[in-house]
Amino acid sequence: MILPPIDPNLESQVLHKPPLRDDNRQVAGKIAIFQYATVIAFVFLISGFWRLQVQNPQFYDERALANSVKSQPMAAPRGRILDRDGRVIVDNHSSFRLLLTRENLNEAHLAPIALGLDLDLADLQAKVRRYRTRPKYDPIVLKEVVTPADLSFVDSHRDFFPELLLTQDYKRAYPQNGMMAHVIGYTGEISEQELDMPEFAKYDPGTVIGKFGIERQYNDTLAGVDGQRQVVVDRLGQVRQVLKTKPATPGKDLALTIDLDLQAVAELAMDGRNGAVVALDPRTGEVLAMVSRPAFDLNKFAEHIKAADWKAITDNPDHPMLNRAIQAQLAPGSTFKPIMALAGLETGTIDMNWTVHCSGGATFYGGYHKCWQKGGHGTLSLHNAIVHSCDVFFYTLGDKMGINPIAYYANLVGFGHPSGIDLPNEASGIVPSPEWKLRNYREKWWAGETISVAIGQGALTVTPLQLARAIGGIAVGGTWHHPHLVRELDATEKPDQWPLDPDHVKDVIDGMYGVVNEGGTGGYAALKGIEVCGKTGTAQVASADFAKQKGGVDMTDNAWFVGFAPRSAPEIVVVALFDHGREGYLAAPIVRDVMKAYFDKKARIEALRQQQASLTARLSEAVHLGLPGPDSSAWQPHN
């Protein structure tokens, strides 16, 4: 080892200095004290580590684990909602939510974050202040839906703003413009009240559930089971390692009975009007189309609905949230007449030759009841009474029959109780009877009331769905299927049946055929090449109770049309309702349009099938002849 040279000036310096005290003994004792102090200091330090590391290391081990091992939920997508042909009505789109975690929040970052994400800084700061009292692990939701610009900002500033956290999420993509809003419904975070319901007992707070319509009715089918993964995160919340993964189970797809082609036609026809359209297959009870207007935009519910949007919906006097197809309870008006006719025939009260003379009105029990035709219909039998919707005829029939058979047959066709459709909160309507009046009003039934009920007025109320089901059931000869929106229910559904006399059914159907095709009130519903049957109805809203309740809102009549086709083997029954229908004459064309869409589609499919069949035949012929042809397996017609 080379040692440094000795300082040449050393000698002289030392000589010039006063001699230093060279006795170290007097400090020896003090150095010893320093040594003792050092020993004590080290014992003090080691005792500190003993306490932490040897006495209770588990406590700190657990805290270290809690620091680094976190459980992250993995969202399960809800099942899609499809139409009867497998076309997607409701889909999910994968989206990101942007959260601001508060465990490592640096308030100096708020300004650049607000700038980068185009947020209002004052708003953001206020939000952070509001969250002060909440637990630190509760993050602030910055954005429910992240745009590509936000995404690139977060990605490129990951190291600077560790408090920004993206979580994957699935959002519902609903049809636009309120299409099928009432049928589909929407989802939302489970509420306090819902948590107490047995229906939702198994869900935790914070779970997203169906709140309305199909989304609610079939929540268990549609909802998946969220997964979870255990990850090791570092201080910045970055995932370093995935320990365990329990994959999310996606919800099951749900095939509806709705036919989007028919639905679209009905939706377009109802655009800008208030009312409802229901189309059923009377042979199965499948709902082919269901429209209620006014509607609301489901996509406003797909994200957290804004307070202003919610207020706009609930404050609307037209009640957009009401599903008129199953919840509007209105007098059926003249659409009740086919049921009256059936009751008259079935009870033997009248036959087809029984006639009534209409002179524009008649007096019953001291009250004068007008016919809608001022001049009167003259003398007519049942067939013409249905075709021309003569009120006096049915007043007389009702008077002759009495209220009890009317109520019996009204109940038989499904009025007065819910149809059992698989949607929440279906209304039941009212079938008035002496018993009903006594129970609800503690009053005696007046025979005069029967006269109003006979033409579908008075206390009698039905929903559009009930009317469609009732007429459809009669049309197929006495089998009333329970309407449903999910195809799987076809097999398990048990219809209500009644052995109607086929002759009586035919007589009623013939009357309804006349309404459309013999210069009756429903001429607008006629369809070329298809035997359409139907019945119009104009129902006064101004029943005493209803007027009081509504406090003099719009008291114009409601316009109905119910129709089915074809006459001999009905496949579709359609009801259209217009609230306060100034455009009442349009109810029949809407029914016609929906039916036209149905039969056009059927014809198209049939033509396609024939084309494919002939193609297959020619192909097999070619193969049989040994001609060169394309691989036959690729030419399988698909059904």
Added chain:
Amino acid sequence: MTRYLSARDLDWSLLLITLALCGIGILQIFSATLDSPLYHSAWWRQILYVAGGLLLMWLALAVDYHTLLHYVPTFYIISVAALAVTYVVGQTASGARRWIPLGGGLHLQVSEFVKLMIILLVARYLAEIKTETLEIREMTILSSLVLVPTLLVLKQPDLGTSLTYIAILMVGAFLAGLRRKYVVVIAVVTMLVLPVGWYSLKDFQRARLVSFLDPDRDPQGTGYQLIQSQIAVGAGGMFGKGVTKGTQTQLRFLPVSQKDFIFAALAEEHGFVGVVIVLSLFFVMIMRIVQNAQTAPDPVGMYICMGVASLLLFHVVVNVGMVAGLMPVTGIPLPFMSAGGSSIWSSFLALGLVNNVRLRRFVN
């Protein structure tokens, strides 16, 4: 008269202990910065710092310490000037101006080197006093001399380093025979000055002291370092989690785990056993230096060695005590182990001073 200096006379055991600590430090820096790109070369730089430190140590023992003492006034002026420059042009890190940029990404922490000047200043001043006891007049003069750089460092603000100067002064005054009544007077004056001192502290320093007393008061803020450090230490248990296996260190829950909190990283990965081994090395190191003080050829040499010993003791107690939650967070490094050139170099220079005295113990 020929001077005979022999390599044999170097304190080889002291050097061996030092290099052992440096080695453990480098290993721990390697582990603590394994996956942080910011410090990917920290352990390698530390090796260069240690090599440079050995060179500086050699320089520090080359010149006879009496010559160094002769230049104390010069050193003093340079120190105060450098501290003033630091205050003006210093680099700001976590609210304190402690570093002078040297270019090439290197920074010089002047206050680390001022420690050595304080050791020499105290040694020379006290050695020149001929009386048995230290009188109030001398004490006042010496205190005033030490106070100027101390206040400059405190103003940066760097409470921890400025307290090391006071520690050197106090141990020196104690050895020089400060009268017991003056000790009482100093204690009383300190008590009176303490409230004033409290208000002169920066907010973050006050918060650190408060959170030392009650770390859970603000577990994500000022108490964070203390809590995370204690979790790291406690999670280490008896034998530790193993090199690169400590979650607190590896996942960066432990703050500055390669610098001020390197001992917490060590405690997590090597456990109580590792803690006892490293603390034993420090203990032996300090005791070796005290022994060199006892065998020093003259009082001034003794004062130099004791100055170095008290400096190291203060560093170890404050840093390791902070890691175990026994001391408030003051942010001073652990000598020979914490990453950083200034700390390593000033520590090696201090060792050079001790060897300087030791090499010349047989003279005359």
